[in-house]
Amino acid sequence: VPARAIPEDWRLALTAPRPAIAGLTMDRPRLMGILNVTPDSFSDGGQHDRPETALAHGRALAEHSDILDIGGESTRPGAADVPVAEEIERTAPVIAALRAAGVARPVSIDTRKAAVAEAALAAGADMVNDVAALSFDPDLAGVTARAGAAVCLMHAKGDPATMQDDPHYDHVLLDVYDFLVERVRAALAAGIPASRIVIDPGIGFGKTLAHNLALLRGLSLFHGLGCPVLLGASRKRFIGTIGGAELAAARGPGSVAVALAAIGQGVQILRVHDAAETRQAMRLDAAVKGMELGHE
Numbered sequence: 001v002p003a004r005a006i007p008e009d010w011r012l013a014l015t016a017p018r019p020a021i022a023g024l025t026m027d028r029p030r031l032m033g034i035l036n037v038t039p040d041s042f043s044d045g046g047q048h049d050r051p052e053t054a055l056a057h058g059r060a061l062a063e064h065s066d067i068l069d070i071g072g073e074s075t076r077p078g079a080a081d082v083p084v085a086e087e088i089e090r091t092a093p094v095i096a097a098l099r100a101a102g103v104a105r106p107v108s109i110d111t112r113k114a115a116v117a118e119a120a121l122a123a124g125a126d127m128v129n130d131v132a133a134l135s136f137d138p139d140l141a142g143v144t145a146r147a148g149a150a151v152c153l154m155h156a157k158g159d160p161a162t163m164q165d166d167p168h169y170d171h172v173l174l175d176v177y178d179f180l181v182e183r184v185r186a187a188l189a190a191g192i193p194a195s196r197i198v199i200d201p202g203i204g205f206g207k208t209l210a211h212n213l214a215l216l217r218g219l220s221l222f223h224g225l226g227c228p229v230l231l232g233a234s235r236k237r238f239i240g241t242i243g244g245a246e247l248a249a250a251r252g253p254g255s256v257a258v259a260l261a262a263i264g265q266g267v268q269i270l271r272v273h274d275a276a277e278t279r280q281a282m283r284l285d286a287a288v289k290g291m292e293l294g295h296e
């Protein structure tokens with residue numbers, strides 16, 4: 001397998017002091033709490049999709065999360081595309097309400113669309129979380145760069161409608177790695193500095209069970225990109241398949257196990273539904289290992 005050298009123009013990202021992402025230092029594992037304001041998200045659709053329930057859940061998540069990830073469009077396989085105006089209506093007011101309620105935690109907007117990101121950033125978001133790695137909407141990179149926002153670039157093979165139809169890779173780890181190299185270059189070219197880029201292998205986005213497990217076993221490879229690594233495995237189907245939990249909402253223990261395994265490979269940001277449970281597990285894991293988790 002040909003070696004992957006770290007591109008010279010990124011070496012600085014490795015030698016510079018580990019950057020803060022959306023104001024969060026990367027010196028300890030961080031939790032990204034998921035706030036889906038959708039009627040159809042795969043595990044919690046319809047639970048937090050009204051302004052009052054979204055605000056209440058966002059405040060509860062903020063207790064145990066370092067950053068809140070707000071999404072107005074489900075990306076589950078076969079999900080319907082949400083019109084831009086509706087996705088804005090679902091997300092920007094919730095961000096504004098969280099800020100008005102004094103929730104100061106960094107916020108990311110989980111969207112592929114520039115107009116949705118623009119409204120969210122104007123309402124107080126700090127980061128764009130794009131499952132399409134800035135490749136769906138050509139304007140999103142510029143919106144992110146001009147706002148000085150951080151960005152998460154995630155790998156997906158195909159789009160939500162078709163991505164699980166028999167996905168194939170030559171070598172899933174290296175193919176995902178090479179894709180992310182190309183997307184980081186695109187983000188740098190759009191004026192987003194390396195210090196504001198996070199990468200994510202995209203568990204469940206065009207991957208079979210075997211592909212997901214190969215990515216989880218090889219997560220440490222992605223540190224070679226020189227950017228913080230984010231993992232979003234929480235409650236996903238492979239956890240149900242292996243753990244025997246058909247209902248997504250019953251996959252908390254398996255999700256925590258995967259989060260701890262990822263932390264063991266140095267993953268810096270864990271995107272989770274069950275923030276309080278994951279935080280508790282992280283504290284015990286660190287204590288048993290004699291590691292200092294650091295304080296909020």
Ligand SMILES: Nc1nc2ncc(COP(=O)(O)OP(=O)(O)O)nc2c(=O)[nH]1
Nearest residue numbers: 036041042074075076152154200203232
């Ligand atoms: N960076 C990143 N973002 C993501 N956004 C959504 C989902 C899907 O999970 P969820 O938001 O719970 O479901 P839905 O897309 O149905 O709302 N997974 C990821 C992920 O793995 N990484």
